[in-house]
Amino acid sequence: MAQIKPRTLSGFMELLPARQVQFDRMVEILRKSYSLYGFTPLDTPAIEAAEVLLAKGGGETEKQIYRFTKGDTDLALRFDLTVPLAKYVALHQNELAFPFRRFQISKVYRGERAQKGRYREFYQADIDVIGDGSLDITNEAEIPSIIYKTFTALGLRRFKIRVNNRKVLNGLFAILGLEKQAGDVMRTIDKLEKIGPEKVRAILTDDFAVPGEAADALLALLAAGDPMAALEPFKGKNELFDLGVAELETVVRYMSAFGVPEDHFMVDLTIARGLDYYTGTVYETVMLDHPEVGSICSGGRYDNLSEYYTDKKLPGVGISIGLTRLFSVLEAQGYLNDALVTAPADVLILPMTEELSPAISFATALRDAGVRAQLHCEKKKFKQKLSYADKLSIPYAAFLGEDEIQQNKVTVKDLTTGQQQTVTAGEAVALVQAGLAARAGGTPIQEPEA
Amino acid sequence: MAQIKPRTLSGFMELLPARQVQFDRMVEILRKSYSLYGFTPLDTPAIEAAEVLLAKGGGETEKQIYRFTKGDTDLALRFDLTVPLAKYVALHQNELAFPFRRFQISKVYRGERAQKGRYREFYQADIDVIGDGSLDITNEAEIPSIIYKTFTALGLRRFKIRVNNRKVLNGLFAILGLEKQAGDVMRTIDKLEKIGPEKVRAILTDDFAVPGEAADALLALLAAGDPMAALEPFKGKNELFDLGVAELETVVRYMSAFGVPEDHFMVDLTIARGLDYYTGTVYETVMLDHPEVGSICSGGRYDNLSEYYTDKKLPGVGISIGLTRLFSVLEAQGYLNDALVTAPADVLILPMTEELSPAISFATALRDAGVRAQLHCEKKKFKQKLSYADKLSIPYAAFLGEDEIQQNKVTVKDLTTGQQQTVTAGEAVALVQAGLAARAGGTPIQEPEA
Numbered sequence: 001m002a003q004i005k006p007r008t009l010s011g012f013m014e015l016l017p018a019r020q021v022q023f024d025r026m027v028e029i030l031r032k033s034y035s036l037y038g039f040t041p042l043d044t045p046a047i048e049a050a051e052v053l054l055a056k057g058g059g060e061t062e063k064q065i066y067r068f069t070k071g072d073t074d075l076a077l078r079f080d081l082t083v084p085l086a087k088y089v090a091l092h093q094n095e096l097a098f099p100f101r102r103f104q105i106s107k108v109y110r111g112e113r114a115q116k117g118r119y120r121e122f123y124q125a126d127i128d129v130i131g132d133g134s135l136d137i138t139n140e141a142e143i144p145s146i147i148y149k150t151f152t153a154l155g156l157r158r159f160k161i162r163v164n165n166r167k168v169l170n171g172l173f174a175i176l177g178l179e180k181q182a183g184d185v186m187r188t189i190d191k192l193e194k195i196g197p198e199k200v201r202a203i204l205t206d207d208f209a210v211p212g213e214a215a216d217a218l219l220a221l222l223a224a225g226d227p228m229a230a231l232e233p234f235k236g237k238n239e240l241f242d243l244g245v246a247e248l249e250t251v252v253r254y255m256s257a258f259g260v261p262e263d264h265f266m267v268d269l270t271i272a273r274g275l276d277y278y279t280g281t282v283y284e285t286v287m288l289d290h291p292e293v294g295s296i297c298s299g300g301r302y303d304n305l306s307e308y309y310t311d312k313k314l315p316g317v318g319i320s321i322g323l324t325r326l327f328s329v330l331e332a333q334g335y336l337n338d339a340l341v342t343a344p345a346d347v348l349i350l351p352m353t354e355e356l357s358p359a360i361s362f363a364t365a366l367r368d369a370g371v372r373a374q375l376h377c378e379k380k381k382f383k384q385k386l387s388y389a390d391k392l393s394i395p396y397a398a399f400l401g402e403d404e405i406q407q408n409k410v411t412v413k414d415l416t417t418g419q420q421q422t423v424t425a426g427e428a429v430a431l432v433q434a435g436l437a438a439r440a441g442g443t444p445i446q447e448p449e450a
Numbered sequence: 451m452a453q454i455k456p457r458t459l460s461g462f463m464e465l466l467p468a469r470q471v472q473f474d475r476m477v478e479i480l481r482k483s484y485s486l487y488g489f490t491p492l493d494t495p496a497i498e499a500a501e502v503l504l505a506k507g508g509g510e511t512e513k514q515i516y517r518f519t520k521g522d523t524d525l526a527l528r529f530d531l532t533v534p535l536a537k538y539v540a541l542h543q544n545e546l547a548f549p550f551r552r553f554q555i556s557k558v559y560r561g562e563r564a565q566k567g568r569y570r571e572f573y574q575a576d577i578d579v580i581g582d583g584s585l586d587i588t589n590e591a592e593i594p595s596i597i598y599k600t601f602t603a604l605g606l607r608r609f610k611i612r613v614n615n616r617k618v619l620n621g622l623f624a625i626l627g628l629e630k631q632a633g634d635v636m637r638t639i640d641k642l643e644k645i646g647p648e649k650v651r652a653i654l655t656d657d658f659a660v661p662g663e664a665a666d667a668l669l670a671l672l673a674a675g676d677p678m679a680a681l682e683p684f685k686g687k688n689e690l691f692d693l694g695v696a697e698l699e700t701v702v703r704y705m706s707a708f709g710v711p712e713d714h715f716m717v718d719l720t721i722a723r724g725l726d727y728y729t730g731t732v733y734e735t736v737m738l739d740h741p742e743v744g745s746i747c748s749g750g751r752y753d754n755l756s757e758y759y760t761d762k763k764l765p766g767v768g769i770s771i772g773l774t775r776l777f778s779v780l781e782a783q784g785y786l787n788d789a790l791v792t793a794p795a796d797v798l799i800l801p802m803t804e805e806l807s808p809a810i811s812f813a814t815a816l817r818d819a820g821v822r823a824q825l826h827c828e829k830k831k832f833k834q835k836l837s838y839a840d841k842l843s844i845p846y847a848a849f850l851g852e853d854e855i856q857q858n859k860v861t862v863k864d865l866t867t868g869q870q871q872t873v874t875a876g877e878a879v880a881l882v883q884a885g886l887a888a889r890a891g892g893t894p895i896q897e898p899e900a
Contacts, residue, residue: 004505006540006759009523012495014538016545017552024491036817038795038824041474045462045571046496046557047516055454066497066525068518070561073459075516088464090456095466097841099828101794102467107496111520121495131828138806138827149817257810259818309456344551345488356588360707367486367599368709374488377588378549378581391547 011112011120013324018342018393023327025340025444026154027105030125030321033150034103037142039127042102044084046109050076052087055308064110077109081126082305082318089130090309098132099139105323119324128318130305135315140281140301141251143319144265145258147285147297150321155337155443158288159296161260162268165248166278166300168231169269171241172221175234176214184208186272189222193270193291197223227267228252244280251281279303283319289447293329297321330445337446343394345374346436347412350385352401359400362410362425369429371436389415395439396432461562461570463774468792468843473777475790475894476604477555480575480771483600484553487592489577492554494534500526502537505758514560527559531576532755532768539580540759548582549589555773569774578768580755585765590731590751591701593769594715595708597735597747600771605787605893608738609746611710612718615698616728616750618681619719621691622671625684626664634658636722639672643720643741647673677717678702694730701731729753733769739897743779747771780895787896793844795824796886797862800835802851809850812860812875819879821886839865845889846882 008014015023031041050067053076066077078084081104089100105125112118127146129139144161151159173182188203197219204210204218224230231245248267255265273282280301287293299319306314330336347366351359359375366373374394376385389397399411404422412428413420414435423431458464465473481491500517503526516527528534531554539550555575562568577596579589594611601609623632638653647669654660654668674680681695698717705715723732730751737743749769756764780786797816801809809825816823824844826835839847849861854872862878863870864885873881 003757003759003761004501006537006756007499007502008495008537008541009497009499009525012497014494015492016542017490017492020491020493023493035794036820036822038798038822040467040794041470042465042467043470043473044464045458047459047462047559047571049457049459051454052457066518066520068516070516075459087456087458091458092466097838099826101824109497121497134829136827136829138810138825142810142825145814254806254810257807257814259814306456307453309453311453344485344490348488356704357707360588360592360704364595364707364709370486372486372488374551375588375592376549377586379584379586388547 009120011118013119013122013328017344019331019336021342022336022340022444026323026327027123027125029153029444030105030150030323031103033146033153034125034127036149037101037127037146039101039103042085042088042104043106044078044081044088044104046077046107047075048078048084048087050074052309053078053083056083064112066109066111078106079110080108081106081124081320082128085126085128085130086306086314087309089314090306090312093310093312093314098130099135100130101127102130103127119328122322122324125321125323126318128305128316130314130316133313133315135301135317137247137250137280138254140247140317141254142258143281143283143299143317144251144255145260147283147319148258148260148264151285151297153443155445155447156287156335157447159264160286160288161265161297162271162284162286163248163251163265164267164269164271164282165244165251165280166272166282167240167244167280168248169244169272171238171244172218172234175237175241176217178210178214178218181208181210185210185218189218189270190272192222222269224269227269231269247280273298273300277302281317287329290329290333296326296329335445335447337442337444339446340442340444341393341395341436341439343392344372345392345394346372347374347396347398347432348385348389348394349373349375349398349400350382351375351377352382352399353405358405362398362400362428365425365429366432369433371429371432386415395435398428459570461568463569463572463778467794469781469786471792472786472790472894476773476777477573477575479603479894480555480600480773481553483596483603484575484577486599487551487577487596489551489553492535492538492552493556494528494531494538494554496527496557496559497525498528498534498537500524502759503528503533506533514562516559516561528556529560530558531556531574531770532578535576535578535580536756536764537759539764540756540762543760543762543764548580549585550580551577552580553577569778572772572774575771575773576768578755578766580764580766583763583765585751585767587697587700587730588704590697590767591704592708593731593733593749593767594701594705595710597733597769598708598710598714601735601747603893605895605897606737606785607897609714610736610738611715611747612721612734612736613698613701613715614717614719614721614732615694615701615730616722616732617690617694617730618698619694619722621688621694622668622684625687625691626667628660628664628668631658631660635660635668639668639720640722642672672719677719681719697730723748723750727752731767737779740779740783746776746779785895785897787892787894789896790892790894791843791845791886791889793842794822795842795844796822797824797846797848797882798835798839798842798844799823799825799848799850800832801825801827802832802849803855808855812848812850812878815875815879816882819883821879821882836865845885848878 201215204215221230278300282300284295285297301317303315305316363373397413409422410428411422651665654665671680728750732750734745735747751767753765755766813823847863859872860878861872
């Protein structure tokens, strides 16, 4: 038969089983963590009408989107989870209760040039709170605690949540007379960490006609050890600025009530997160030992989620984790905790007689007790079956030979320690359960010892 | 601003929040149930190279597939989970341990004409066991128990698993001299339930030149109250038939050890499941009160999963649940258990003072204890906030007014009973936990009382 070479497209993550278990465990923790904060799961279609997805249109999106026709219909694959959310909320606005808090962990599609760390199909894990006309600042204050609790639950410790407020930035630009160049200035100060203050100053003054004084004031502010104190002198000069500072103060004030330790949180006035979408608090999250990865969880407050679909004003705040990319970073850095069970089963049952009923009954007893069991009845040598268990890191093997069956017992072997005991089925179930409980715990991410 | 009408494509299921929770709960149970049998999760890309997906080619698949180009690449969306599995196993054969047991619960895409109950994007929930050259009959015997335990865990009771064996059918056709017409005969007897034995006999003899005697023998066999006994007289005449009967006997023999009650299982010699793929045991599952729905879980044994990609012989057995369609049937029939919590949060916290720290700390305490909590700090009237909780069916509200804060307490109200108590935060957490535990239990599917 003519055969086709099997392959998976480049830019598409396809994991081997043990890695997939690790990935799914992270997803499970995200779902749980988001749920604790009162977010409800959504699952919108991956395909939407192209005109719906491209309602905003323009730029990179149009180039990267997977767009195609089926029959007469112009279709496209979603490139993020925000646009489908905007559509969903506009479409179902009369059936939803506001504030509407949803999470969605789904694949999105971007036909970018494939390169290391870039995926064409990747998971985003998003949460958003959408208000009906207005949305209290508390929602913005709560986001860092969700980020903190989520990454901590995953097992990441050495990270920091950086927060800024777009009203502060925009107000500041107004105070310094830089409204015209606001976009250019923001893009330039965003590079501060990479290129340093001198180069930033040069670009600001030379390329964007920022007066030297304004550039110095800005750079001094951005370099301040205590940004909140450094903002004080600018108060009372611009309404937007004052409002932004008040919002930022509220966000900072409630951090400890929300359970975010001080060393995991900072105000960083250089963060802008793009030009035209966010209007209040903005967030980035960096791994302290891997700043080169960039932000692993970002987002912010916006004023008008669904403006392309409805006149209803729907302000919101949200964050997104690029999960596929994060997973590939964790894998590459050796941060995945390989000590957690990735085997497809807890017990591999090896029947050693022709009649299988006792082995099958034992498998049923294990499963009824919530223990994952696999029967291995293939015509293979005993040694091959044990090496199968070994290859899959299955924690226990159970043997049922004629002796065991006559005594109404089963021999259970702990494949890690090599210890084995011949006990009743009920005792075997309890023994395995106790062993599994002892192994449980531990988080999917484990940072290397410093 | 020019606006686009928000819409979701027809044939694409998009659920409201409470329904989505019910759907997700079913997925969660499927994952758990499949895991108990030692299946490992996979998640292959939704997009594959078109030549890979269409390696087998032909027929409805080519017409229905979503196919498009991006750059120079000819791409397509998967239309099932079997072809991606065949690719995966062929591609990763040296990294996998066989038998390879995987489950995948993912969306697939078929551009069919949209009609009631037909979806263009829908979830399949598949399990397969793939052997390396050979695969023991025990695997085929185990499948009905997985079907039984899975639907029982979902809460479905009134269903029956029907089993047949393709070797029996093909052997029988050989014995009756109907090898030439085997395909036509199979398609015709498949209609037995719908059109009755007389019409089937007429079609067999008139349209497909089946001798009257052979038709009578066949129909008598298919009508037999005890199919296994009815097969006896044909034994010893054809090797394939004898092998098939032996396999079927093995499958039946182990049912009780696998925990499948007799009334949930039957041998049905009319089941064929298509013409050219399955080679051994085949399965269908029907809802007793809704036979019109057809099979809700089907599959069978095949000999060569990846023949279009590799010379390696990979026999397997698998089943699939069309989850999106099943969910829509359950919804339409009123089978979804609306008594289970679908609210996004267990407790809605209503702070009644300017200073929010006590309310936030209480939210943090609840979440730390695993209770889903939402702060409602919007500037809305108290009554509006309670009606929000009501609309979302949130079980508890918690009030923190000045009195409560001064006493270091919180007032918790059970929104179902209307009872409220003012207690410490710790007591409140315990009280809510106990209440939630009492409400827990119950399955996502609840059949109406007979």
